[in-house]
Amino acid sequence: MFMILGYPAPLLFGQLLLGLINGAFYALLSLGLAVIFGMLNIVNFAHGALFMLGAFVAWGLLNFLGINYWAALILAPLIVGFFGVILEKTLISRLYKLDHLYGLLLTFGLALVIEGLARNEFGSSGVPYPIPSVLQGATNLGFMFMPIYRGWVVLASAIMCLITWLIIEKTSIGATLRAATENAPLVQAFGINVPRMITLTYAGGVALAAFAGVLAAPIYSVNPNMGANFIVTVFAVVVIGGMGSILGSIVTGFGLGVIEGLTKVFYPQGSSVVIFVVMVIVLLVRPAGLFGKAA
Amino acid sequence: MKLGAAILGLCGAIAALVSGTFFMFASEVVGSIKASGLVTADPATIKILAMIVAIPALLAGGILFAYPLIGGILFFITVELMAFTMGFTSVTFAPIMLMAVASNLAVLCAQRERATPIIFLGFSIHQYLALQIMVMLITVSPFVLYPVFLMKVLCFALFACAFNLLIGYVGLLSFGHAAYFGMGGYAAGYAAKAWGWSPELAMLFGMAAGGLLGIVFGWLAIRRQGIYFAMITLALGQMAYFFCLQAPFTGGEDGIQQIPRGKLFGLISLQSDMAMYAVVAVVFLAGFLLIHRIVHSPFGQILKAIRENEPRATSLGYRTDSYKLVAFIISCALAGLAGGTKSLVFGIATLTDVHNAMSGEVVLMTLLGGLGTIFGPVMGALIATAMENYLAQAGAWVTVIQGAIFIACVIAFRKGVLGVLAEKLKIQL
Secondary structure, eight states: OOEETTEEHHHHHHHHHHHHHHHHHHHHHHHHHHHHHHHHOOOOTTHHHHHHHHHHHHHHHHHHSOOOHHHHHHHHHHHHHHHHHHHHHHTGGGGTTSOHHHHHHHHHHHHHHHHHHHHHHHTTTOBOOOOOGGGOSEEEOSSSEEEHHHHHHHHHHHHHHHHHHHHHHHSHHHHHHHHHHHOHHHHHHTTOOHHHHHHHHHHHHHHHHHHHHHHHTTTSOBOTTHHHHHHHHHHHHHHHHOTTOHHHHHHHHHHHHHHHHHHHHHOGGGTTTHHHHHHHHHHHHOTTOSSOOOO | OHHHHHHHHHHHHHHHHHHHHHHHTHHHHHHHHHHHTSOOSOHHHHHHHHHHHHHHHHHHHHHHHHOHHHHHHHHHHHHHHHHHHHOTTOTTHHHHHHHHHHHHHHHHHHHHHOSSOOOBTTBOHHHHHHHHHHHHHHHHHHHHSOHHHHHHHHHHHHHHHHHHHHHHHTOOOOTTTHHHHHHHHHHHHHHHHHSOOOHHHHHHHHHHHHHHHHHHHHHHHTTSOHHHHHHHHHHHHHHHHHHHHHOGGGTTTTOBOOOOOOEETTTEEOOSHHHHHHHHHHHHHHHHHHHHHHHTSHHHHHHHHHHHOHHHHHHTTOOHHHHHHHHHHHHHHHHHHHHHHHHHHHTOBOGGGTSHHHHHHHHHHHHHHOTTOSSHHHHHHHHHHHHHHHTGGGTTHHHHHHHHHHHHHHHHOTTHHHHHHHHHHTSOO
16 A cells, blocks of 8 residues: 555545545536526526435436436436426426526425435435346456446546536537527527527526436435535535536536645544535635636 | 695694603503503513603604604504504593594695605605504514514515615625524524623624625625525525534524523613513614615615616616625625524524525515515514424425425515505505
């Protein structure tokens, strides 16, 4: 066992991996938040609740329909995305002409309802979700033992982030989306159905959250509070990164996860607040956020 | 107007007379109160309370001659407090009540004779009447309902009013207001328990703690506008929560327990719920009137200008950031006061009060009662607290109902209960 800066390497790398996993979730969630905010001008407070819903849908699919993890990884985001379509059509679409704050309040209410219902149904302790058999066990990387599933989470979310980035930056759909974010009436004038696009954007952002939820299900027990614990931190991540940039969200998410993981090694008491401290520093130095444009 | 002033003058004179008598014969009055059996506080307490009440009553009598409306308000509060200290069997209560009604009629008459609304210290006649109803309810309710519940309502009402100062009048949504509320609670609780401070000092210490935290967090948060402001305050609130979870003085998961209520000014024991209630009621009213005064000062007008159009306020030469920061600090200090008072009432300061859920609750109260109305937050606090108390056995359903109320308010009911009521009655509340 070799040491780095006086700490045993396995400990350091283990926390680094945990940090990367949290960072993966931060990245996926803040990415969805950024996409939704860009298009709808709404901060989706329900994002954490929908992340949790994704995990519960995966659990339900497995336990009631016998649908395995791999199918759930695709189905759960689709189901939650469809739920997002309903939410957007029935509730959120009524708020576009109002102050942004009402969107925050509405989605906050949605989060309370979803989390409250889940707590009624499953209690606060939650239910377990097994790791799929292929990804069980650990592998020796030479410098540390890595549980395969954890590696898979980092990999899968990195791929998902990359795909989202490619879609938004490199495809014609993405180009339309970016154009509509800049100037919706103009895009509408070109004959593109902007309201439908808004709905699908919301569904897409929400599906990303659900995808993260399914990934998280085997790591954390599937419980009603898993989203609420994340969402505030994700807000801080969004403040740090600025919501203007897709790549920015991804980089900030992973980066902060790593910083959080390292803090657990070097100064465990500070690990719960380190992201907020970073936020404070960023606010002092660069109020618009690392990747944000000055508002 | 002349008729009104005359009637008011008369009322003032009688009030001065009555309260003067009250003052002089305090010991007799105390005897009668004890005999009535309605107030269980010890005689010394009643005597001091009677004196505290009688002096402003004398002042109120004098002011009534000069300023009908403000005199009327002071007079009414005095009357209510007198009725409160004396209990309802007292014979003096009936004539005092009559005088109160007369003074109201007088002001209403005065309003009818004038085309422009009578506004004094920002209270229109309707708000003035609403204020009286509120003060009356505050006075009467502890004899009908459980005082501890009412104290909880009043603490939350002050908290919601403080929050409303920001969202309703500056347009700033602070989503982490529980931090200042909870920190005020911890500070007051710690001061009262560990240092043995008297309750009024402990409450003021809680207020200072809330205000200081507000200075730091506000200074950081006002760097961003709108939705970012909400997210930053939320994140800072969460940071405060984690801090309280680990800090040595908060007692972690256990919180600070068995906080003594102590003796007010070192004299009056607040052990009885009624005595504590009187203090809480006074603290609430003072905070409420202060907020109202701030909103209707020139400073408050600038705050409203910032809410309506910040760039324009800037272009008119106002340093909008400074104004926002000062409003933020005031709001936080009052939230701290509310939290401090609550921890003294219940003798406990816990993580619940710093948690984000509490921030959500205060938003709910304000939204439900009516953003930017003076009385709305009070109404919202009453409804929300009552709901929580009576639905306590429903468990997690409370969260669901709260969420549903949020959704309903935002979709269909943005003006809140009092906002809608005011619109129906075509008045301002």
